[in-house]
Amino acid sequence: MEQRKIKVAAVSYLNTKPLLYGIERHPVREEMELTSDYPARIAQQLIDGEVDMGLIPVAVIPRLKEHHIYTDFCIGAGSEVASVCLFSEVPMEQVERVYLDYQSRTSVMLATILLKEYWKSDAELIRSTGEDYRQKIKGTSAGLVIGDRAFEQRLVSPYIYDLATAWLDHTGMPFVFAAWIANKELPAGFIARFNEANGIGFAHLDEVVAENPYAHFPLHEYYTRNIDYRLDDRKRAALQLFLEKVWQYS
DSSP, X not given: OOOOOEEEEEEOXXXXXXXXXXXXXXXXXXXXXXXXXXXXXXXXXXXXXXXXXEEEEGGGGGGOSSOEXXXXXXXXXSSOOSSEEEXXXXXXXXXXXXXXXXXXXXXXXXXXXXXHHTSOOOOEXXXXXXXXXXXXXXXXXXXXXXXXXXXXXXXXXXXXXXXXXXXXHHHSSOEEEEEEEESSOOOHHHHHHHHHHHHHGGGOHHHHHHHSOOSSSOHHHXXXXXXXXXXXXXXXXXXXXXXXXXXXXX
C-alpha cells in the first residue's frame, strides 16, 4: 500500500523562492503534495486540517490545537525587510486611519502592536477583506502592504515605515514573519530531508533570481540583505516575545 503523501503548503511570494528552489529539486518532493497561496489562506488550511504543514504567518500559532515548528529556516529579518511596510502620504503622527492587509495575520498583528506601543498612534485600524485598497492610501489614510505588492507601493508612497526596522528599534530583536509549522508530528526522516532541501537554494541564488525576473526590486539584494532565513535561537526568542504580545492584543 502506497504511503500517503504529506500535504505541504507554501506562500506564493517572491521571498519563498530560495526555499522552494531546493524543495522542487530534492527527492523529498516525491513525498509531498505541494501547493501555494497567500499566507492567510495557507494558515486557514492548516487550522482546518486541509494541509499537514505550511510556511505560515506565526501569529496563527495560538489558533492551532497542536503545532510543531520544523526546519532551520523561516521568513525573518534582522533589519529592514522592505516587503512589509506601512505606506502613507504624510508622516506617521498625521495618520488618522490605517488599512490592514488581509493577506497575513502576522503583519496585521505586528502593525497593530507597533502602532500602539512604538508609534503611540490612535489611528483607526481598518481590516480589509480581500479588496485591493492601495488606491485609498492618500491624505491621512495609510496602508499596510506586504509581499510583492509592497515593492510596487515603494515606488508610489513618499513615507515608508518598515515594520521589521520598527520592531528592532522597539524590542532590540529580529523578527520572524513565517515558519514551517505543522499541525501534527511528522516523521523525523521526512523533516530531515525537507530541512536539507530548504537550504539548497542559497547556494544557487543567481539561478533563483534568473528564474524569477522582477523589475520592481533587486532580488539578490532582497534575498541576502533584507530577508534572514535562519531560524536561530535569537529569532526563536523574538518569536516567543511576539506571541506573548499577540495574546495581549487578541
